[in-house]
Amino acid sequence: MKKSGLSMLPVLLWLCLFLVVPMLIVVGISFMGRDDLGNVVLDFNLDAYALFFDPLYLGIYWDTIVLSVLTTALCLLLSYPLAYYIANAGPRMQTWGLVLITVPFWINFLIRTYAWVLLLRTQGVVNELLLGMGLISEPLQMLYTKGAVLLGMVYTFIPFMVLPIYVALEQMDKKLLEAANDLGATRWRSFWHITLPQTKSGIMTGSVLVYVSTTGMFVVTDILGGAKSAMISNIIQSQYLGARNWPFGSALSVIFVITSLILIALFNRAMTSRYQKVREVRS
Amino acid sequence: MIELAAVEKHFAGQVALHPLSLTIKEGEFLTLLGPSGCGKTTILRMIAGFEQPTSGKILLDGQDLTNLPPNRRDLNLVFQHYALFPHMTVEENVAFGLKMKKMPAKQQQERVREAVEMTQLTALTKRYPHQLSGGQQQRVAIARAIANKPRVLLLDEPLGALDLQLRKSLQGELKQLQRSLGITFVYVTHDQEEAMMMSDRIVVMNSGQVEQIGTPREIYAQPATLFSATFVGENNIFSRDGQMFAVRPEKLKVVRGGESGESKRSGELQDVLYLGGVHKLIVQLDNEPMTVSVVLDVDDERTWQIGETVGVDWKPEDEVVIGS
Numbered sequence: 001m002k003k004s005g006l007s008m009l010p011v012l013l014w015l016c017l018f019l020v021v022p023m024l025i026v027v028g029i030s031f032m033g034r035d036d037l038g039n040v041v042l043d044f045n046l047d048a049y050a051l052f053f054d055p056l057y058l059g060i061y062w063d064t065i066v067l068s069v070l071t072t073a074l075c076l077l078l079s080y081p082l083a084y085y086i087a088n089a090g091p092r093m094q095t096w097g098l099v100l101i102t103v104p105f106w107i108n109f110l111i112r113t114y115a116w117v118l119l120l121r122t123q124g125v126v127n128e129l130l131l132g133m134g135l136i137s138e139p140l141q142m143l144y145t146k147g148a149v150l151l152g153m154v155y156t157f158i159p160f161m162v163l164p165i166y167v168a169l170e171q172m173d174k175k176l177l178e179a180a181n182d183l184g185a186t187r188w189r190s191f192w193h194i195t196l197p198q199t200k201s202g203i204m205t206g207s208v209l210v211y212v213s214t215t216g217m218f219v220v221t222d223i224l225g226g227a228k229s230a231m232i233s234n235i236i237q238s239q240y241l242g243a244r245n246w247p248f249g250s251a252l253s254v255i256f257v258i259t260s261l262i263l264i265a266l267f268n269r270a271m272t273s274r275y276q277k278v279r280e281v282r283s
Numbered sequence: 284m285i286e287l288a289a290v291e292k293h294f295a296g297q298v299a300l301h302p303l304s305l306t307i308k309e310g311e312f313l314t315l316l317g318p319s320g321c322g323k324t325t326i327l328r329m330i331a332g333f334e335q336p337t338s339g340k341i342l343l344d345g346q347d348l349t350n351l352p353p354n355r356r357d358l359n360l361v362f363q364h365y366a367l368f369p370h371m372t373v374e375e376n377v378a379f380g381l382k383m384k385k386m387p388a389k390q391q392q393e394r395v396r397e398a399v400e401m402t403q404l405t406a407l408t409k410r411y412p413h414q415l416s417g418g419q420q421q422r423v424a425i426a427r428a429i430a431n432k433p434r435v436l437l438l439d440e441p442l443g444a445l446d447l448q449l450r451k452s453l454q455g456e457l458k459q460l461q462r463s464l465g466i467t468f469v470y471v472t473h474d475q476e477e478a479m480m481m482s483d484r485i486v487v488m489n490s491g492q493v494e495q496i497g498t499p500r501e502i503y504a505q506p507a508t509l510f511s512a513t514f515v516g517e518n519n520i521f522s523r524d525g526q527m528f529a530v531r532p533e534k535l536k537v538v539r540g541g542e543s544g545e546s547k548r549s550g551e552l553q554d555v556l557y558l559g560g561v562h563k564l565i566v567q568l569d570n571e572p573m574t575v576s577v578v579l580d581v582d583d584e585r586t587w588q589i590g591e592t593v594g595v596d597w598k599p600e601d602e603v604v605i606g607s
Binding site: 178189194197 | 331332333352353354355359360362364366367368369370379380383384427428431
């Protein structure tokens with residue numbers, strides 16, 4: 001016990017230095033005031049938190065949660081079949097699948113997001129194609145909508161969902177499926193009763209990664225969402241940089257971190273079965 | 284009851300199993316015995332439905348099973364490493380097959396209760412597999428299979444992962460269970476002692492081919508092939524005029540001094556092994572590059588000197604002629 005406590009020390013130090021301390025600074029600033037030039041001044045108040053209850057910000061807060069949950073859900077729905085396919089393919093195909101999943105990371109993220117602009121804008125590839133085929137008579141407004149933001153988010157974060165699920169599927173003992181099959185289960189029932197519960201950990205890891213990343217992403221909203229679809233991260237960014245209202249930016253950050261923690265805790269609770277609890281107690 | 288008709292299996296052009304025809308009788312304890320890679324597990328997996336024969340048919344009570352998927356065959360497999368569902372309790376594991384058959388809950392409980400009682404797991408039903416010892420996990424695997432009341436139970440080296448002590452006691456239990464259930468067991472093992480102890484009949488296999496099929500007694504006393512003779516129990520192989528024959532170590536006699544001139548072979552005593560109860564002598568034969576093992580009678584109290592010259596003798600009727 002003593003030994004393991006000691007060996008954890010570097011990790012804890014790291015965590016303290018790069019997570020806890022900055023977080024405490026943000027919490028501290030959120031309770032402070034600012035002068036006319038936007039400098040943070042030591043003046044304890046709750047103004048920043050009061051400002052949050054403005055309907056404008058409440059609306060954005062709610063939109064952000066909805067968008068992040070939707071992104072997570074869509075990523076999960078799209079990633080599971082893909083991960084399943086890769087995990088069950090031959091060894092060559094598996095390597096290729098994994099490489100293809102990671103290829104987008106080799107290209108600058110901004111370039112990839114701007115590529116979506118080229119595809120989605122009024123004179124973009126998609127519209128031209130649909131017009132050419134005579135399916136629509138005038139271009140669709142796709143860019144600068146919430147749909148475009150959702151698409152961009154799902155596109156950006158899908159690998160974060162595919163990889164953990166793939167790992168979970170890969171680690172699963174394939175004999176379990178044979179056993180289920182032998183005991184009378186059809187493929188679908190084996191999947192439902194064995195594969196899905198056995199890959200919960202991957203689903204959980206992927207979901208948390210995607211959800212948290214989505215809430216923090218402001219580039220996609222900036223580029224694909226335009227002015228109307230701001231997310232909380234856009235507001236936080238503009239409060240820190242443009243408006244120079246650090247206390248308000250900090251307050252929004254604190255509120256959002258707490259919200260995310262609560263949501264993740266609820267999600268974990270819903271996903272963790274009695275078996276996993278027993279397992280944790282023992283290990 | 285189960286009939287394999289000229290069943291043959293190739294993997295990627297390689298022959299894993301040469302054409303095999305075999306009839307397994309109702310209520311029989313049949314063992315497929317052989318070294319790893321001999322095709323015994325392939326046979327079991329074909330009966331269970333996880334592998335398709337390259338040619339030939341598998342019948343259960345005259346019904347052709349060959350093209351039925353595993354979930355539609357009225358038989359269950361006990362896996363080598365149990366393959367218990369880690370996220371389910373013992374109870375849920377045992378009930379799984381019944382649930383898949385959509386059996387009414389009440390009846391499921393009854394069946395589960397019976398199965399765990401028979402395997403002495405009643406006190407452990409709420410545990411998860413990782414909370415059980417190897418032997419207990421093994422019992423769960425058996426309980427999970429027998430809860431379905433299959434016509435045939437297939438067992439793939441079910442005791443292979445356990446230590447010797449536990450293995451021995453579970454061998455007895457399994458045999459007992461088979462008798463009380465009265466269902467057919469098809470058992471795969473590479474352990475010849477285990478096969479001898481438990482089986483009604485043994486199929487001795489080597490590199491995809493059947494060497495011999497018979498009762499343990501037949502296989503021990505009249506091995507049909509050289510492989511059978513040496514794989515099942517210890518044996519000494521001699522040859523005379525190009526004809527091979529085998530003599531079991533307990534049928535050999537060791538004589539010393541003056542009498543040794545009249546014995547069939549002579550040699551130098553190389554080692555004396557104490558087996559608990561009896562002694563085994565290893566004799567290096569003169570003029571032949573081989574050693575023979577001799578198991579002495581229990582009441583033989585002679586003392587031995589390593590290096591001394593001894594004669595090895597046997598009765599002609601204890602010679603077993605080996606075909607090939």
